Amino acid sequence: DVKVTQSSRYLVKRTGEKVFLECVQDMDHENMFWYRQDPGLGLRLIYFSYDVKMKEKGDIPEGYSVSREKKERFSLILESASTNQTSMYLCASSLLTEQETQYFGPGTRLLVL
């Protein structure tokens, strides 16, 4: 059974703070993704990684960075949090060869004050 975990379910941060969101998967998946989910906008891809130390921008990378030092861990970093980054953040992973089926973590609801 694939398990994707995220470091926090809820986070409250202040404008300008640096925020780290961590995601860990235990199924040796090559691909990992970070999305944000907002009402009416669906899931929007922020960044993804297809291998250790490799990353590619998604549709909305501005204001975010990522780190993948180990295969099982993918971190999303908000360098200086802003109120428009208040959202639900979802991490996902997939096997390189499994036709892109993605397995999601439980999500982190971030509130930036």
Next chain:
Amino acid sequence: GQQVMQIPQYQHVQEGEDFTTYCNSSTTLSNIQWYKQRPGGHPVFLIQLVKSGEVKKQKRLTFQFGEAKKNSSLHITATQTTDVGTYFCAGPTNFGNEKLTFGTGTRLTIIP
């Protein structure tokens, strides 16, 4: 860039009624996937369709992939309260198979 639209955005149905959500892509898709997200939960993979015109069933759920591979639908027969949630379609982006473009989702609520 590729866009995947879903309609309707919201649907309220009486328990026992049928429900359908439609997914349309601006580009031809190699495959389409459907996910369900329960309230307060995370998206969970339901099914993948690959062939043009393909139809797959999971109990009361019927999934179709259009002949042109640009649209898809999910139909639920005789809805139950357990069907509550948001249903997303998703297709691979133009730039490679690793990434998916998700539809905007249809939120289904059931009136008991």
